[in-house]
Amino acid sequence: MDAINNNDAVDEVNSFFESAPLLKDANSINAKLTQFINQKSSLSGSEGPKRVVCVTSGGTTVPLEQRCVRYIDNFSSGHRGATSCEYFLKSGYSVIFLYRRGTCQPYCRSLPDDPLLECFELTDDSCIKVHESHSEAVKKAISGHHAAVSGGFLLKLPFTTIFEYLQMLRLIATSMKTLGPSAMFYLAAAVSDFYVPWESMAVHKIQSASGPLDMRLAQVPKMLSVLRNQWAPSAFCVSFKLETDTEILLEKAGNALKRYKMHAVVANELSTRKEVVILVTNSEKVSVYRENDHSDVESPLIKLLIEKHTSYIAVIKE
Amino acid sequence: MDAINNNDAVDEVNSFFESAPLLKDANSINAKLTQFINQKSSLSGSEGPKRVVCVTSGGTTVPLEQRCVRYIDNFSSGHRGATSCEYFLKSGYSVIFLYRRGTCQPYCRSLPDDPLLECFELTDDSCIKVHESHSEAVKKAISGHHAAVSGGFLLKLPFTTIFEYLQMLRLIATSMKTLGPSAMFYLAAAVSDFYVPWESMAVHKIQSASGPLDMRLAQVPKMLSVLRNQWAPSAFCVSFKLETDTEILLEKAGNALKRYKMHAVVANELSTRKEVVILVTNSEKVSVYRENDHSDVESPLIKLLIEKHTSYIAVIKE
Numbered sequence: 001m002d003a004i005n006n007n008d009a010v011d012e013v014n015s016f017f018e019s020a021p022l023l024k025d026a027n028s029i030n031a032k033l034t035q036f037i038n039q040k041s042s043l044s045g046s047e048g049p050k051r052v053v054c055v056t057s058g059g060t061t062v063p064l065e066q067r068c069v070r071y072i073d074n075f076s077s078g079h080r081g082a083t084s085c086e087y088f089l090k091s092g093y094s095v096i097f098l099y100r101r102g103t104c105q106p107y108c109r110s111l112p113d114d115p116l117l118e119c120f121e122l123t124d125d126s127c128i129k130v131h132e133s134h135s136e137a138v139k140k141a142i143s144g145h146h147a148a149v150s151g152g153f154l155l156k157l158p159f160t161t162i163f164e165y166l167q168m169l170r171l172i173a174t175s176m177k178t179l180g181p182s183a184m185f186y187l188a189a190a191v192s193d194f195y196v197p198w199e200s201m202a203v204h205k206i207q208s209a210s211g212p213l214d215m216r217l218a219q220v221p222k223m224l225s226v227l228r229n230q231w232a233p234s235a236f237c238v239s240f241k242l243e244t245d246t247e248i249l250l251e252k253a254g255n256a257l258k259r260y261k262m263h264a265v266v267a268n269e270l271s272t273r274k275e276v277v278i279l280v281t282n283s284e285k286v287s288v289y290r291e292n293d294h295s296d297v298e299s300p301l302i303k304l305l306i307e308k309h310t311s312y313i314a315v316i317k318e
Numbered sequence: 319m320d321a322i323n324n325n326d327a328v329d330e331v332n333s334f335f336e337s338a339p340l341l342k343d344a345n346s347i348n349a350k351l352t353q354f355i356n357q358k359s360s361l362s363g364s365e366g367p368k369r370v371v372c373v374t375s376g377g378t379t380v381p382l383e384q385r386c387v388r389y390i391d392n393f394s395s396g397h398r399g400a401t402s403c404e405y406f407l408k409s410g411y412s413v414i415f416l417y418r419r420g421t422c423q424p425y426c427r428s429l430p431d432d433p434l435l436e437c438f439e440l441t442d443d444s445c446i447k448v449h450e451s452h453s454e455a456v457k458k459a460i461s462g463h464h465a466a467v468s469g470g471f472l473l474k475l476p477f478t479t480i481f482e483y484l485q486m487l488r489l490i491a492t493s494m495k496t497l498g499p500s501a502m503f504y505l506a507a508a509v510s511d512f513y514v515p516w517e518s519m520a521v522h523k524i525q526s527a528s529g530p531l532d533m534r535l536a537q538v539p540k541m542l543s544v545l546r547n548q549w550a551p552s553a554f555c556v557s558f559k560l561e562t563d564t565e566i567l568l569e570k571a572g573n574a575l576k577r578y579k580m581h582a583v584v585a586n587e588l589s590t591r592k593e594v595v596i597l598v599t600n601s602e603k604v605s606v607y608r609e610n611d612h613s614d615v616e617s618p619l620i621k622l623l624i625e626k627h628t629s630y631i632a633v634i635k636e
Contacts, residue, residue: 061391067562067588069508073379073391102420105435115434117423122461128448143440190387194531213512217531244387270387 010230012221017170019198020163021066029157029168033096033175036155040094041178048313049182053093054172056189057081058100060162064215066201071161072217076190078103080240080273080298084186085154086144087302094153096172098165098189101158107144110137162192166223173231181316183235184309185227188266190242195220224260234316236309237262244270253280264308266301277301281308328548330539335488337516338481339384347475347486351414351493354473358412359496366631367500371411372490374507375399376418378480382533384519389479390535394508396421398558398591398616402504403472404462405620411502412471414490416483418507419476425462428455480510484541491549499634501553502627503545506584508560513538542578552634554627555580562588571598582626584619595619599626 023029041049058081059074081097082104088095089106097106111134112118119134130138148154157172159165176183194217228237239262243249246269253267257280267278277297279286288304290297341347359367376399377392399415400422406413407424415424429452430436437452448456466472475490477483494501512535546555557580561567564587571585575598585596595615597604606622608615 064390065562069393069560069562069588070510071391071393072382073389075387075389101431105432108434111434113419114423116426116429116437116456116459117463119434120456120460121464122457126457126461128446128456128460130446138434138438138446139440139444141434142438142446143444145435146439192388212537213535215533215535217533219530242387244383 009222009225013223013226016197016221017167020167021198023164023167023171026167026171030171030175032155032157033172036094036096036152037175037178039152048317049179051093051182051184051309052096052176052179053088053184053186054096054098054169054176055081055085055088055186056098056165056169057085058103059190060100060165060192061160062162062192062195062217063201064196066198072192072194074190074192076100076103078105079109081188082106083109083296083298084188084302087296087298088186089148089153091302091306093184093306095148095155096176097154097156098168098172099156099158100189101160105141105145105156106148106154107141111141115141162195162220163198165189165191169223169227170231173227173235176232176235180234181236181313183232184305185232185235185237186305187224187237187239191223192220194218222260224256224262228261236312238264238266238305240266240268242268242270242273250278250280250285253278257282263312264305273297279304327540327543331541331544334515334539335485338485339516341482341485341489344485344489348489348493350473350475351490354412354414354470355493355496357470366635367497369411369500369502369627370414370494370497371406371502371504372414372416372487372494373399373403373406373504374416374483374487375403376421377508378418378483378510379478380480380510380513380535381519382514384516390510390512392508392510394418394421396423397427399506400424401427401614401616402506402620405614405616406504406624407466407471409620409624411624413466413473414494415472415474416486416490416507417474417476419478423459423463423474424466424472425459429459433459480513480538481516483507483509487541487545488549491545491553494550494553498552499554499631501550502623503550503553503555504623505542505555505557509538509541511538512536540578542574542580546579554630556582556584556623558584558586560586560588560591568596568598568603571596575600581630582623591615597622 040052058078059076062072064070078099081099085095085097085106119131119138121129121131123129157168159168197218224239239256241249241253241256249267249269253265256262257265265280267280275297276287276289279288288297288301358370376396377394380390382388396417399417403413403415403424437449437456439447441447475486477486515536542557557574559567559571559574567585567587571583574580575583583598585598592615594605594607597606606615606619
């Protein structure tokens with residue numbers, strides 16, 4: 001029964017990819033990935049290759065028209081992914097940051113929305129100057145970001161649509177296979193559940209003259225199960241559940257853990273997600289709180305996940 | 319017959335606003351507007367109050383859930399609006415820039431996507447330095463922007479949803495009434511044609527377990543006609559038509575001109591919109607081209623529109 005379901009899932013996934021518009025720059029993305037991963041897998045320590053986490057962040061879009069004017073978007077500032085990225089880097093992980101274009105970037109959280117226009121001014125002799133009040137935040141952003149990128153610890157890859165996201169995730173997972181259990185997936189992106197299959201999509205802009213618009217959206221195939229079973233079978237996998245209704249949150253997180261064989265699911269409720277998350281694993285449900293109003297819930301969360309990743313690597317090696 | 323249609327339109331508009339979630343910060347927005355407009359209307363020259371244009375820019379979103387996780391978005395970088403804003407300011411207009419959060423800002427067009435991370439570096443003694451290659455673009459952005467804002471020539475007001483956009487446009491139009499024909503509306507924002515009425519919207523996140531998603535979206539009432547007839551009856555009004563299909567573009571632009579009594583409609587085709595637009599008025603259709611590959615189509619477009627605005631003011635005064 002499971003085998004049949006699995007075959008169905010694989011068929012759905014294949015047909016999603018076959019009908020998706022081809023990923024631009026696939027070759028250049030692959031080259032970057034290969035270089036990044038090769039460097040890590042050659043740096044083996046006592047436990048095996050160096051640890052690498054793929055952090056996904058931000059929401060995916062679903063185009064409603066092939067020449068895209070309108071699309072459905074999933075809300076996500078990317079704050080969770082960007083913050084988590086910083087804590088992984090701080091703990092010695094290398095990070096592949098698969099993020100939605102325009103969302104929050106690592107080390108940039110304490111900056112205003114429009115940093116260039118709000119943090120800088122021109123002096124009388126036409127030099128660029130940072131406002132005193134933003135000086136520390138700007139320095140942290142520039143130095144943290146440059147150190148991570150130029151040191152080869154952070155590879156940033158942007159996406160916009162669900163089609164780009166899933167094709168890039170597949171490329172990353174396939175590249176990370178050589179890392180075995182040293183690889184982690186931390187899937188914080190808000191991925192669309194519904195989409196319009198490319199071939200059934202309107203080519204031109206949908207016209208508004210003829211009354212209300214009826215739309216039928218298909219379900220996006222459940223990629224977590226393919227990621228876990230085929231793309232990256234030895235990696236440590238963490239997925240996220242966001243709900244606005246607490247009642248169904250834990251039930252859905254538990255279902256995701258079992259159905260997709262995740263190693264951990266981070267359950268978060270929209271209104272309290274910056275203060276507390278619940279880490280659901282096979283053995284327990286742990287509420288993880290931020291230490292105080294000025295600290296991040298990602299700090300204890302990443303610490304706990306790294307402990308679990310360490311145990312996972314140890315068990316696999318036995 | 320026209321009167322009946324008009325009443326229907328007014329009913330639709332009223333019911334849209336009554337059911338829309340209340341605009342946050344309406345008081346503070348109003349205060350900013352009043353201050354900005356009062357300053358302009360006191361600066362009367364020979365032709366009347368100083369000219370002010372409201373430039374709208376970027377796409378509006380349509381929430382699909384009240385506690386918004388998913389929404390429908392209209393594609394628009396905001397490049398047209400931001401560029402036009404610069405040319406209006408250069409020509410002596412004051413500008414109210416009603417823009418979608420996160421879209422392109424005036425004077426920032428030649429910057430990379432993520433200016434802070436791509437244009438700056440830290441020196442060895444931990445000072446912030448601009449990369450030579452971006453130095454001019456960064457200076458232009460900071461100085462141009464600051465001069466316009468602190469000189470009181472540019473008021474920036476951000477929106478996200480269709481509900482915010484239309485409520486803010488109404489506030490602006492009402493404030494600008496005192497300017498009479500010196501007011502211009504340059505409606506470059508990509509406004510959603512369809513929306514989900516707030517009261518029929520799901521309160522919680524739509525669940526994906528139960529197969530495909532069927533959605534029915536209602537038409538957004540045609541606000542252009544209310545803007546023109548009620549909110550700002552003496553202002554010079556320019557609207558935009560964007561289509562992916564050239565065949566229907568001019569027909570639709572002509573219809574918009576007549577139906578909503580616009581003074582001009584800028585027709586643009588998605589793939590060529592940076593090179594050429596067609597300005598449709600009651601008397602003519604003029605193709606407006608950019609001068610060369612390095613110049614903006616907005617430069618001749620704004621020049622032409624300002625000429626038409628000048629004639630309009632002169633005729634009204636007669």
